[in-house]
Amino acid sequence: MVDFLxxxxxxxxxxxxxxxxxxxxxxxxxxxxxxxxRKSTLAADKDSHGKPADV
Incomplete structure (x- = not known):
């Protein structure tokens, strides 16, 4: 049994x-x-101090 489990x-x-x-x-x-x-805050054309896109 254990050999299969x-x-x-x-x-x-x-x-x-x-x-x-x-x-x-x-x-x-x-x-x-x-x-x-919404763009990620890591995107080159997005403000890095903005709210994250996934929140």
Whole structure:
């Protein structure tokens, strides 16, 4: 039982991380394509003392 449980948990954790990464990447790509999205304070043409875009 333990011989199966540990690899299964490790695989499920890895799968969860990969799915989360793909979802986050898709969200970032959609935001980059949106002209109305607020710019990051790290952008070259944005005031560095402004409110962060994600807050």
């Amino acid at each position: 540990l690899p299964a948990l490790a695989f499920m954790t890895l799968l969860g991380v990969v799915v989360f990464a793909f979802m986050s990447q898709e969200k970032i790509h959609k935001r980059m394509d949106d002209d109305k999205a």
